[in-house]
Amino acid sequence: MSVLQYDIFVKSAELGSLTLAAEALGCTQSNASHAISALEKELGLILMQRKRSGVRLTPEGERLLGHMKQICQGEAMLQEEARQLRMGESGKLRVGSFTSVAVHWLPEIIKRFQALYPRIEFELLNGDYHDVDEWLRSGKVDAAFTRLPSSLPCRLIPLYEDRLMAILPLHHAKAKLSAFPISEMRDEPFISLLESSDHDSARLLRDAGVQPDIRFSTKDDYALIAMVANGLGVSIVPELLLMGRADSIAAVPLDPPMWRSIALAIPQSSENRPAVKRFGAFMEEWSKELNIPTQPFSK
Amino acid sequence: MSVLQYDIFVKSAELGSLTLAAEALGCTQSNASHAISALEKELGLILMQRKRSGVRLTPEGERLLGHMKQICQGEAMLQEEARQLRMGESGKLRVGSFTSVAVHWLPEIIKRFQALYPRIEFELLNGDYHDVDEWLRSGKVDAAFTRLPSSLPCRLIPLYEDRLMAILPLHHAKAKLSAFPISEMRDEPFISLLESSDHDSARLLRDAGVQPDIRFSTKDDYALIAMVANGLGVSIVPELLLMGRADSIAAVPLDPPMWRSIALAIPQSSENRPAVKRFGAFMEEWSKELNIPTQPFSK
DNA sequence: CTATTACATGAATATTTTTCATGCATAATA
DNA sequence: TATTATGCATGAAAAATATTCATGTAATAG
Numbered sequence: 001m002s003v004l005q006y007d008i009f010v011k012s013a014e015l016g017s018l019t020l021a022a023e024a025l026g027c028t029q030s031n032a033s034h035a036i037s038a039l040e041k042e043l044g045l046i047l048m049q050r051k052r053s054g055v056r057l058t059p060e061g062e063r064l065l066g067h068m069k070q071i072c073q074g075e076a077m078l079q080e081e082a083r084q085l086r087m088g089e090s091g092k093l094r095v096g097s098f099t100s101v102a103v104h105w106l107p108e109i110i111k112r113f114q115a116l117y118p119r120i121e122f123e124l125l126n127g128d129y130h131d132v133d134e135w136l137r138s139g140k141v142d143a144a145f146t147r148l149p150s151s152l153p154c155r156l157i158p159l160y161e162d163r164l165m166a167i168l169p170l171h172h173a174k175a176k177l178s179a180f181p182i183s184e185m186r187d188e189p190f191i192s193l194l195e196s197s198d199h200d201s202a203r204l205l206r207d208a209g210v211q212p213d214i215r216f217s218t219k220d221d222y223a224l225i226a227m228v229a230n231g232l233g234v235s236i237v238p239e240l241l242l243m244g245r246a247d248s249i250a251a252v253p254l255d256p257p258m259w260r261s262i263a264l265a266i267p268q269s270s271e272n273r274p275a276v277k278r279f280g281a282f283m284e285e286w287s288k289e290l291n292i293p294t295q296p297f298s299k
Numbered sequence: 300m301s302v303l304q305y306d307i308f309v310k311s312a313e314l315g316s317l318t319l320a321a322e323a324l325g326c327t328q329s330n331a332s333h334a335i336s337a338l339e340k341e342l343g344l345i346l347m348q349r350k351r352s353g354v355r356l357t358p359e360g361e362r363l364l365g366h367m368k369q370i371c372q373g374e375a376m377l378q379e380e381a382r383q384l385r386m387g388e389s390g391k392l393r394v395g396s397f398t399s400v401a402v403h404w405l406p407e408i409i410k411r412f413q414a415l416y417p418r419i420e421f422e423l424l425n426g427d428y429h430d431v432d433e434w435l436r437s438g439k440v441d442a443a444f445t446r447l448p449s450s451l452p453c454r455l456i457p458l459y460e461d462r463l464m465a466i467l468p469l470h471h472a473k474a475k476l477s478a479f480p481i482s483e484m485r486d487e488p489f490i491s492l493l494e495s496s497d498h499d500s501a502r503l504l505r506d507a508g509v510q511p512d513i514r515f516s517t518k519d520d521y522a523l524i525a526m527v528a529n530g531l532g533v534s535i536v537p538e539l540l541l542m543g544r545a546d547s548i549a550a551v552p553l554d555p556p557m558w559r560s561i562a563l564a565i566p567q568s569s570e571n572r573p574a575v576k577r578f579g580a581f582m583e584e585w586s587k588e589l590n591i592p593t594q595p596f597s598k
Numbered sequence: 599c600t601a602t603t604a605c606a607t608g609a610a611t612a613t614t615t616t617t618c619a620t621g622c623a624t625a626a627t628a
Numbered sequence: 629t630a631t632t633a634t635g636c637a638t639g640a641a642a643a644a645t646a647t648t649c650a651t652g653t654a655a656t657a658g
Contacts, residue, residue: 003302079342093358
């Protein structure tokens with residue numbers, strides 16, 4: 001039984017007239033008559049008494065009217081919500097990110113995006129590169145920050161070139177260098193992230209053929225920084241992670257200089273979700289505004 | 300959009316599988332797939348992500364799920380209520396009656412009927428014969444007590460032959476008669492009901508060619524009795540009206556004896572309303588039980 | 599690498615909804 | 629009282645929708 005038939009019934013009851021109801025709903029009087037007859041047949045009850053002067057609910061019709069109204073209202077709400085979702089003016093965004101982005105970018109991004117689209121809500125998932133890629137692949141997120149190059153079946157929006165920095169205790173002998181030769185990394189106790197195979201520093205050192213002297217490993221970026229700050233060794237991290245830490249550690253660009261490329265990835269399957277589209281467009285704009293002056297460690 | 304499609308969607312979301320949902324709802328997997336595609340097309344949104352492992356709601360789907368559930372629940376409640384109404388186990392009965400029935404019969408009738416069908420509710424309308432017939436004709440009541448003969452387009456269930464009695468002040472000279480000759484009515488001050496043309500006593504006297512000496516008229520049966528009780532005159536009323544009044548007035552059968560025939564009338568238009576059917580059947584039984592011994596004034 | 603599982607798809611069919619063109623009854627009107 | 633609107637009913641035709649059948653495709657498990 002189609003919801004329109006309930007609409008016809010409700011309207012007819014309201015107006016006391018099939019003709020007027022049909023008019024109001026933009027269909028023929030015949031349609032209204034048929035529809036209500038069909039309804040009555042389906043329910044096995046007589047719902048209205050027809051008279052020359054119009055129609056009036058029977059007690060049965062009156063009893064059932066409420067339920068039909070509820071259905072019609074549900075339908076209306078469904079349509080309204082669908083409309084908003086279509087417009088991309090409401091919805092839910094599941095966004096994946098890794099630590100540095102989650103800490104230094106996301107708060108501002110969300111604040112600004114929400115100001116534009118107050119009815120879109122966020123669900124944030126934080127993990128390491130590997131987690132994020134997995135979420136993108138499985139559709140657990142609608143958009144995620146990742147590194148380039150990427151082989152994911154996603155639309156990739158490049159956002160930022162993030163310089164990799166050697167970090168040292170504040171008063172380390174090499175803290176004043178203008179560049180830290182990678183090869184010298186093997187001369188220092190090295191602090192590493194766990195599951196490091198996928199991490200920037202590990203990749204970088206491997207590519208450079210430098211075997212670091214790993215003394216400690218940790219899972220957390222900030223624990224790593226804390227270890228360096230306390231003089232336990234040195235490490236290599238992206239500059240973005242260091243925002244606001246200038247007072248506790250020293251950071252020096254590498255020699256040769258290296259970067260990681262941060263991009264926003266939007267899985268093919270989410271690409272035409274309206275809220276996601278809005279977010280993609282927003283981030284594209286946002287990346288243009290990313291201005292180097294705000295960088296914490298300029299040399 | 301048919302409610303069944305919402306059912307399919309909700310079930311699929313619940314089970315995470317089109318195949319299982321189709322099975323549960325007794326349709327084909329293909330149907331489920333088509334149905335959800337149609338829904339998505341109609342709403343202009345992608346509601347589920349399909350994978351070999353099954354289906355999972357997109358955030359949009361999740362948003363809309365609630366509304367669809369509401370619609371499905373409304374539909375279920377509608378069907379359930381309709382079922383009860385079909386069975387005649389719930390519903391509403393609008394019953395018309397005149398004073399004597401309303402006062403002396405209805406309370407017991409309702410009590411007993413409600414014991415049988417607790418979910419059927421009553422709406423009572425009281426008036427004079429004329430009102431009642433009007434209500435029957437216009438469909439304002441589903442059943443009503445009326446007199447025979449009746450020319451209404453109704454099913455008529457004869458219930459009771461109600462003797463008409465002369466009523467007199469307790470100590471009236473003729474109070475001890477075993478029968479009151481109608482012709483003698485003209486010798487006494489007569490108390491009449493207003494709009495009396497349609498009333499039993501008026502009809503009766505007219506038929507007998509007796510012109511009563513009308514001293515007072517009132518609209519209310521019990522006001523009339525009170526007038527008689529206070530010695531203002533005599534009158535003629537149906538015995539049913541006198542139940543429990545033996546101590547305040549005297550009542551004597553007429554000579555020749557006369558009756559009014561009480562019946563239940565069920566308009567054609569209400570006849571196959573389930574609750575009404577139940578009431579009709581009940582009243583038919585009830586009338587059989589109407590035993591004369593309980594009569595207040597036996598001679 | 600193959601088999602299996604689960605959803606998709608296109609064409610055919612069945613069903614339902616909607617319209618058109620009238621009919622029928624009743625209430626108002628002349 | 630006959631007449632004329634008005635409002636609902638109805639049957640057949642047309643349009644739209646829902647459902648099935650048969651088959652396709654892609655990912656996953658063995």
